Amino acid sequence: MEQRQRFALNYKGENVGAVGLFEIDFTNWGDSAYTAGRNQGAGLEADSINLETKNFYLWFNVPNTSVKVAAGLQNQTDSFGGMIFGYADMAGVFVTGKMDPVSYKLGFAKFQEGTSVKDDDVDLYVAEAKFTPTKDTRVGVDLYIIRDASGGTAAGSGTFGTNLNTIGRLGADYPVQLGATSFTYQPSNFYYLGVDGAVKAGPVGLSGFAFYNFGTVELPVGTLNGSVLDNTDKDVKAWAVDLRADADLGPGKAFIEGAYVSGTGDNDSDFKSPVTAGNYALAGSFALTSMDMQILLNSLDDINASAA
Template sequence: MKKNLIVFVALLAAVAVALPAFAVDFKYGGVMRVRWISNDNMADGLDGDDDNNNLFDQRARLYFDFVGSENLKVVTKFELGDITWGAGDTGDVGADGKDVEIKNLYLDFNIPNTPINAKLGVQGIVAMKGWIADDDFSAAVFTMPFEPVKLTLGYIAAQNEDATDESENVDDFFIQVDYANGPFSGTLIGFYQYAHDALEVGQFEGATGFGQALDNSLFDLGVALGYKADMFDVNVNFVKNFGSYDLAGGGSGDYTGWAAEAIANVYVNNFTFTLGGFYTTGDDDDDNDVDYFIYPYKSGSHYWAELMGLGVLDKFGPSANDGYSAGDVPSNLYTVYAGVAWQALEATKLSFAYYYIGTAEDVESEPGKMDDSVGSEIDFRLTQKVVDGLTLDVVGAYLFADDAYSTNDQDDDAYEVGARLQWSF
C-alpha cells in the first residue's frame, strides 16, 4: 500500500508540474482530524455489561481539482482512514493501512449557450438537510439558475449490482426548486426512488425489512422555509412519504410516514439562543402500510444531538431499542431542545444544549411493557482555535435514560466524552 500511495502522490506532483503546458489550473485542499472518544451504555443500556469504548482514531480527506476554465473542471476527493490507533485490521499497531477511498470523482461543466451546469460522476448530494439525502452518490445532476430561483434535476444510481437484471436496481430521480430573495428562502423537492423488486418492505435507510416487495416505489415530497434577520432566524422543514409496493405473497401497502422540524435562533451580543425540535412518525397499526417515517435506501443522514444523534464524535451510535431509530436517521422519534452558544473570546466558543427525547408510538421498554420516554440528553462543547486553522473541540454528552431507551428491565444512563483536533486546509 505504501508503494501505491507513493506512486499516486508522485503522479499528482508530476501532473501539477505539467499542467501549465496544458493551460489547466490545479487546486488542492483537505481536512485532517484526530479524535479521542470514550463512551458507555450506548449499545445496550446496562451498566453490568461490557458496553464501553475508549480509543483514538484519525482520518484525512484530500481534495484535488483540475480546472480547465470557468466552464470546465474535474473534481476529486480521496479519504485516507478511518484508522483506529492500535487496531490490528489496519496493519501493524494501526499503521500500514489499506483504506483509501474515492469519495468524489466527477466532471463539472457548463453546457454551451445555456444556463445549465452539469455534474456527472460520484458526487456529494444533500437534500432537505439530510432528511431525504446526504451522502456521496453515483449521479448526474443538472442545475439551472434563474434568479431568484434555481432549478435542479438529478438521477442517482443507488444500486445496480446485477447489470443483467433490472429488477435488482434501485434508481432515484429528483427535482428541486430553491428560492432566495432578501431575508426569505425556500425549497421544494420531489424525490422518487424506484426499488423495482430489489428490497424488502421497509428496507430503506434506518429501517428493517419485513417481507419481499415487488414494484417498490417511494416518493418524498419536501418543503423547507426560512427567514433570516439581523437578530434572529427561523427555519422549518417538512417531508412526507408517499408511494406503495406489492407483497410477493399477495396484497399491497403504502408509505405514509412524515417528519417535521422547526428551529429558531436569536442573536444577542456574543450569545446565540436556540429553540427547536423535530417529530418523526411511527407505526400505529398492524396493517401492511409503513406508517413510520422512512428514508430512501442508502441516502438519509440527519445529524442532531451528540449522543443520540451522532454529533462530533460520530463513530458510535445508540442501538439500545429497535422500536425506534436514532443516530442520523431518526424515525418513530421526537425531540424538543434548547441551547445557548457563547463566543467568549475571539478564538473560544462554549455551547450547551438540552434535549428531551421520546417516541411517537410506544415501544417495548421491558418484556411485556411499553413506554414512550427515551430520556433527557445534555450536551456540552468547547471550540478553541489553536493555530493556523487548527481547531480543537472538546465534547461531553450525558443521557438520563428513561424506560424506552432499551428493552431491558433496567435502563442505565449513557455518556460520551472526547475531543477532536481538525485542520481544514
C-alpha cells in the same frame, strides 16, 4: 485511538473541472497490518490496502447560461435536513441553474445496480425549485422519488446489495414482535413531496421543512419480524416537520429547534415511518445535524468510523 484523514484532488478551469475525494481511516491504532479493507491498517508496519474513494466526478458550465452539470460519484443532500439522503455519496448526474428569483436542481442517481439486465435496480430522482424574492427570504418545493426494484431476489450481506430486508429500519418499526425477516417484493416506488423555507428579520431567523412520504411496497411475500406477509400491498404513509428559530444575542448566538417524524403504531397495518437511503446503506441518511447533538441525533463532528 481512531484516526480519519481525507484529501482531495481538485482541478478547476473557467468552465470545467473535476473533483476526487479520498479517505483513509483506522478503527484503532494498532488494529491490523498487511490487510485489505476499510477502517483498518494502523498496526505495526501497516502496509495495508485501505484507500476509500468518496467522490470522483466531472462538472462543467453550459456556455452563456447559469446551468451547471455534475456527473459521476458525488455528495448530495436533500432539502429536509438530510432525512431522506443526507451527505450521501452517490453516482449520478445533477443539473443546477438559476432564473432569478428562482433556482433549481434536477438529478438522477443510481443507488444500486442489479446483477442482471432486468428491472432490479434502486434509483433516485430529484427535482427542487427555490424561490428567493429577497436575500433574507427563501421558499422551496421539493420532489424526490426512490424507485426500488431490488426486492425480487435475496438481499446481499454487508452494506451493499441491500434492499428493504437488510438494513432493517422498516422492520424495526413494524408493529410485530421481533423475529425472522426474509421477504421479497415487486418493484416499488416511494415518493417524497414537501416544502422548505427560511426568513430572517433583524437578529431573528426562522427556517424549517415539511414533507409527506407515500408509496407502496408491492406484493411482499415472506416474513417480517416473524409476521407472515400475505402477498398484499403495504402502503407507505409517513411524514415529518421541522421548525427552527435562530437569534443573534450580542456576541453570541442561540437557537431552538423542534422536529417530528411519524412512526408505525401497534395497530397500524401500513408503514408509517419514512423510507430513506438509510434502508439501503448504513450512512445513506444523515439527518437533523443542525441540532448539534452528539448522542440522540447525527452530528457533523462525528468523523469516526460510525459515520462511514
